[in-house]
Amino acid sequence: MSNIARSTHPGLMAYVRRDVSLSIRSNSGAYAPLLFFCMVCTLVPISISPNPQKLAELAPGIIWIMALLASLLSIERIFVFDYEDGSLEQMLIAPNMMAFPVLGKIIAHWLVTGLPLTFLSPAIGLMFALPNNAYGPMILSLAAGTAYLSLVGAVIASLTVSLGRGGFLISLLAVPLYMPILVFGTSTVTYAVAKMPWSAPLATMGAMLAIALVLCPLLASWALRVTNGG
Amino acid sequence: MSNIARSTHPGLMAYVRRDVSLSIRSNSGAYAPLLFFCMVCTLVPISISPNPQKLAELAPGIIWIMALLASLLSIERIFVFDYEDGSLEQMLIAPNMMAFPVLGKIIAHWLVTGLPLTFLSPAIGLMFALPNNAYGPMILSLAAGTAYLSLVGAVIASLTVSLGRGGFLISLLAVPLYMPILVFGTSTVTYAVAKMPWSAPLATMGAMLAIALVLCPLLASWALRVTNGG
């Protein structure tokens, strides 16, 4: 009896599916971080300058900062609801490596935050008069970069999960860790705008992503155990 | 006996004191929105440009956007904790005009968000090489503007309170309403930078603040009643 239960326990993909559908069901919907991204991007021309030339200069940095914020502000919720309703305790006593469910949840977070944001970024680029040759690098850097943000953010979120809505605490802890990827991400795009070879920063991002993909789920599940008293 | 209870029921100032002390006690502390403001402002030179001249140009807009975000992201929590722990129900059956407690909570929100942020803004301005003559108008516009943001945001927060952490929904609803104050706020500062008379936009902000001060607590308490089934 125990063997059956073990082999069929919901694994990585089940968690991905569940979390994606949960955030689609949730009140604000899966499009929420996307909306935030759009809303905040529209603030920029209004408060800084509507001049297309100036906007084009700002575009890479602004798009990247806003993507970072959208990811940062939604990562808080990756574990906190599970903590509050008791699902996290059930996850802790599930008979499998906890890193898999955790990775599943991280992937789900990226699927509802980073990925749609990446797809939407060309529209924002258009509105910000970004030059044509920058779109490709922008999309690639955002796709890899937001995945990294989700991974690293999850570790921070698992450390602060027992604080309830730690809210801004998470931003204090996460922003320093996010900085390197922000630098490489914006350089990829600004290099492309300046018609310089942009593959070096992008490759660095890829390498960082690969390392994070291995380490972060392990670290996050460890942190979850510790913060729950284990 | 009922009269005593009525006259002594915690009023506006009691709520201000309580909410301020609650957010000082909370895990992330009262300094949280402030930290967020600082963290995010530091991202700008990294991702856009460290050039002081460019930064000076961006400064009014960036400072204002980040102040708006800090206010927006913290206003969500003005009623949601009270909703979750049942304090809001107790507020609804308190024998006094509900607009007073609500105004008290709004003032408390401003005291822990808008006001410290206003005091901190000169430091950010300094880092962004803002010209000297712009500091006064910046402080004045931020003080009035963040108060307006807290007031209008509270109405939106009360509409979404029953959605739990509606999270980003609040940003969709609030940002359009925040736009005018953003325009006037940044204009005040940019006028000052350009050595033009900046009293007109500031006066407009003052007028908007006065109207919001009267209407928003009423609207918010009405909305709280409605969203709780009344």
Place this chain on the structure above:
Amino acid sequence: MRKLGRKWRWFHRMGSPRWFYEITGGWLPWLIPLAFSLLAIGLFWGLFLAPPDARQGQSYRIIFVHVPASFLALVGYYVLAIAGAVGLIWRIKMSFILMKAAAPIGAALTFIALFTGAIWGKPTWGTYWVWDARITSMLILLFLYLGVMALQRALVSTDTAFKASAILALVGTVNIPIIYKSVDWWYTLHQPATLKLTSSSTMHIEMLQPLFFMICGFYLFYMLVLILFARLEILQREKSSRWVRSLVSEDCVI
């Protein structure tokens, strides 16, 4: 209940979804052909008969969709807000139903206005998007519509959803003039008016006539869709009532 005066009785009967459903059922046979024929005439006239523009050539013809859509997108918000206010003040359910119906239509029209404007911008301004005062405030209008829809959808209890989104619509109305003013003012501050929408006074009379048809057609079309959406909502909300059940058993289609 207090005895109602005659006027008030009429007012409250109008608030009954069933009354609305029955009366608008009689309008539909007129409204549908009228709206579609006006649209057809306007489109045909505008696209094929009207002369090309002196400066813009053929591309200006998008005006026949763009202007009516922009116009009704603005009007639509007032419909939404007034319906919400009436519902809140007089507690009329029908008014809330109309408000709920008005939101997606308004959002769609706003989106059409933005989309056609963007398409038009490419040949005339050489770019799809520019942060012009009018365009920006149109974008904000879209957000306002989306906000009302999202709140409506998110609140599960229908009564609460109606009241809350009505409050939101009201707050938005207060803000629309402020938004418009502020954005207008912001634009003129930052950038000299290099790009300006061609003013209607310069428009040729032969272009104005089909435009007039299109605007009337859009108006009727708006009414039509609003009524259809409201009827659908009524059927959904009153599905357990006797009159809707008998309707369904008669195999009536909306």
Place this chain on the structure above:
Amino acid sequence: MVFPLPNDFLLEADDVSYVRDDMIIFEDVKLSLSEGEIVHITGPNGCGKTTLIKILTTIITPTRGAVYYKGRSASDVRYQYLSDLLYIGHKTGIKSSLNAEENLLWMAAADGIEDNRIVLDALSMMGFDSGLCHRPCGQLSAGQLQRVALSRLVFTEKHIWFLDEPMAALDSVSIKAVNQCIASHLERNGAVLITSHQPIDFHPVRKFELTNWCL
């Protein structure tokens, strides 16, 4: 109804109905409460006990019907009514970052009590260990938290008590303490409306059975 009902009930629900999302929760509920009386609302899970209490406390507006306080519509004498009622629901309004004493002091302020001696006495009467007083309430066990919330009963001066499952999570010692509070309140001519799935042992308790309309 235009005229107030000619009676002396402290509280009366007159043909109250509530419909939520096209589902009738209950219909035409008639309920009255006099001074010195305790009414125990019973009924299966989901029959609408919590909803009824929230309607009586004016948090929720009923679809039809009205609540009368001393013969006058509760919405007419709203503030007078509200300043005379105490409601402790499933969610008790305790802040998890404040400790027990601070929480209770805030609640006591609603009764015009600013004295922390009274509050500490109330806590010890409910069997709340004074050694826990310095801890934020978020670190208390389920029962300890409920004890803190119910300490209000010791010092409140409100007339009508609405208690929604106050005994859940309490051990037998604390249940006795709560019962004692209720008994002395009834003696002082107070009125209590209580829901509980556990039996309540007062002799003159009037049961009010809500049937399950949903089914």
Place this chain on the structure above:
Amino acid sequence: MVFPLPNDFLLEADDVSYVRDDMIIFEDVKLSLSEGEIVHITGPNGCGKTTLIKILTTIITPTRGAVYYKGRSASDVRYQYLSDLLYIGHKTGIKSSLNAEENLLWMAAADGIEDNRIVLDALSMMGFDSGLCHRPCGQLSAGQLQRVALSRLVFTEKHIWFLDEPMAALDSVSIKAVNQCIASHLERNGAVLITSHQPIDFHPVRKFELTNWCL
């Protein structure tokens, strides 16, 4: 301990102590559970019942002592032990945006059950009205929610059940249903560890009294 204890208890807590923030919650607790046995943990509020259950389920690591599963340290045979236990605590792990069926299906997947017929049967056995199935769980009453959570008991194939105050908020009909589940589980040689402030009416129930160390 280096060697596994030479006995056949299904579960055993061996001199478990727990200290939280320099406060001793309990010390040297010895507890054993055999197949077909039900143990009722009692004690006043705050004596550490919930903490003890969390230690037994390995969520919390004890300060001293260890838990043994079939004579071997639970941390050594961790996955085997975990795949044999079921824990329903104060917080039940129900998602408020999913409906009852969806919630249970997810939980059933942990037992290798993918059949929604089984889940629906379980719900109706716990007296959960099928008309409520389409509603998100956030819209259920306190007792209805608890019924959904406890429906797991009907179909689970786990051996050891840990139930932390399962009866809170339940009406008498559902309490009977839960008791029935437990009874048939015991007959099938399962083991149950339960905390409850209400009396539990099985005849061979073994009480385990936790004393309040804090005081």
